Amino acid sequence: MKIEHIALNVKDPQAVSDWYEKNLGLTVVKKMDQAPYMTFLADDSGKVMVELYQNAKAAVLDYAGLDPLMLHLAFVSEKPEEEKERLVAAGAKLVSDDTLEDGTRLLMLRDPWGLAIQFCKRAKPMLK
Numbered sequence: 001m002k003i004e005h006i007a008l009n010v011k012d013p014q015a016v017s018d019w020y021e022k023n024l025g026l027t028v029v030k031k032m033d034q035a036p037y038m039t040f041l042a043d044d045s046g047k048v049m050v051e052l053y054q055n056a057k058a059a060v061l062d063y064a065g066l067d068p069l070m071l072h073l074a075f076v077s078e079k080p081e082e083e084k085e086r087l088v089a090a091g092a093k094l095v096s097d098d099t100l101e102d103g104t105r106l107l108m109l110r111d112p113w114g115l116a117i118q119f120c121k122r123a124k125p126m127l128k
Contacts, residue, residue, distance in 0.1 A: 005040060005049035006073075008115070011060050013037040013052040016113055023090045024075065024117075026050065043075075064114025068095055072108065072116035076127070080105045080119045092117070 010016050017039040020026045026041035029049060038053040050073065054060070063071070077083045084107050088094060095108040095116065103123035110116055 003048060005051045007051040007053065009055055009058050009060050010052055010063075010113060010115070011054060012113065013039055013054050016052050016111070016115075017041060019090070019112060020050070020052075023087060023092075062114070063116070064110065066116070068108050068110075068116035068118070072118045074118040074120055076125075077105075077107070077119035077121050080107050080121050083107065083119045084109070087117075 014037055017028070017031065020041055021028065025044060027044075029040040029042050031037075031039045036053040036055045038051065040049045040051050042049045061071075084094060084097065087109055091112040092109040095110055096106075097108075098106045100106065100123075105119075105121040107119040108116055109119070
């Protein structure tokens, strides 16, 4: 089995999608321009997607009120310091900046809608 996507019910999927495309380099695989505004964004591997939508049948989580350890999207980053500066300038908020004992660097930020996003520079990469 392999993961195809993770889906997030958000308040403004079009704006979130635009921000993720512009600032995280995700690319549109499929985008609806009418409710529920289902949008599939792929990472640069083209193997994993994030689905954003606004479906009135379910509540939108209070992402800003959730501890980032409960839910976050994690991205591989070769230059976490540059990512931090660039994303904060684009409206993200820094939550934490940690370096683990093995040298792994983990940055946790919140996007402008409160969803936690993490940037990982692993001392020893975990994925191939």
